[in-house]
Amino acid sequence: QKEVEQNSGPLSVPEGAIASLNCTYSDRGSQSFFWYRQYSGKSPELIMFIYSNGDKEDGRFTAQLNKASQYVSLLIRDSQPSDSATYLCAGGVGGKLIFGQGTELSVKP
Amino acid sequence: GAGVSQSPRYKVAKRGQDVALRCDPISGHVSLFWYQQALGQGPEFLTYFQNEAQLDKSGLPSDRFFAERPEGSVSTLKIQRTQQEDSAVYLCASSWTGGGGGGNQPQHFGDGTRLSIL
Numbered sequence: 039q040k041e042v043e044q045n046s047g048p049l050s051v052p053e054g055a056i057a058s059l060n061c062t063y064s065d066r067g068s069q070s071f072f073w074y075r076q077y078s079g080k081s082p083e084l085i086m087f088i089y090s091n092g093d094k095e096d097g098r099f100t101a102q103l104n105k106a107s108q109y110v111s112l113l114i115r116d117s118q119p120s121d122s123a124t125y126l127c128a129g130g131v132g133g134k135l136i137f138g139q140g141t142e143l144s145v146k147p
Numbered sequence: 148g149a150g151v152s153q154s155p156r157y158k159v160a161k162r163g164q165d166v167a168l169r170c171d172p173i174s175g176h177v178s179l180f181w182y183q184q185a186l187g188q189g190p191e192f193l194t195y196f197q198n199e200a201q202l203d204k205s206g207l208p209s210d211r212f213f214a215e216r217p218e219g220s221v222s223t224l225k226i227q228r229t230q231q232e233d234s235a236v237y238l239c240a241s242s243w244t245g246g247g248g249g250g251n252q253p254q255h256f257g258d259g260t261r262l263s264i265l
Contacts, residue, residue, distance in 0.1 A: 081256040130251030137189030
């Protein structure tokens with residue numbers, strides 16, 4: 039079992055809808071969690087990070103962390119075609135990040 | 148530039164050749180990380196420096212892989228006697244600190260080096 043698990047997708051949502059991306063992790067030592075967006079052929083771009091239980095909002099993005107359930111999610115409101123990309127969830131363990139395999143999101147006009 | 152800079156962007160080598168990949172982190176960032184990303188997968192951790200000290204090299208796949216950061220700034224990842232399975236994108240990231248036993252600082256990635264071994 040991978041330490042960080044994501045559904046590979048693809049997840050398809052219509053433009054304007056809410057996209058919900060989910061991630062579970064196995065290492066209870068993980069203290070911090072990160073969401074990266076990666077366009078095809080490009081490098082990962084940091085979208086959100088969260089350290090504490092609960093919700094953290096930044097513009098159209100909301101990250102949610104539940105340490106008891108070992109669950110992290112990313113909500114994207116008012117999804118746009120430009121949001122179409124692979125979204126990577128990562129947990130911080132010691133000095134390094136452990137990534138899931140990524141979820142491919144497709145926002146249809 | 149203000150971001151993480153990696154060179155070359157693309158590298159093609161014949162099996163058995165040695166390659167060297169360079170990373171120039173964001174100015175002032177203490178920690179530097181190397182990751183390997185295979186097609187369709189998330190990045191996999193290779194190694195991590197805090198200043199010039201290599202604190203974790205647990206992800207290096209074999210003793211053919213070697214990384215250094217002698218002056219605590221620019222880092223080089225060297226792969227000796229390359230094999231076809233080494234073909235991947237090699238990503239470098241940097242952060243203010245590594246975080247250690249507490250929460251990790253966000254890491255910022257360079258554009259990567261796409262390595263193809265023929």
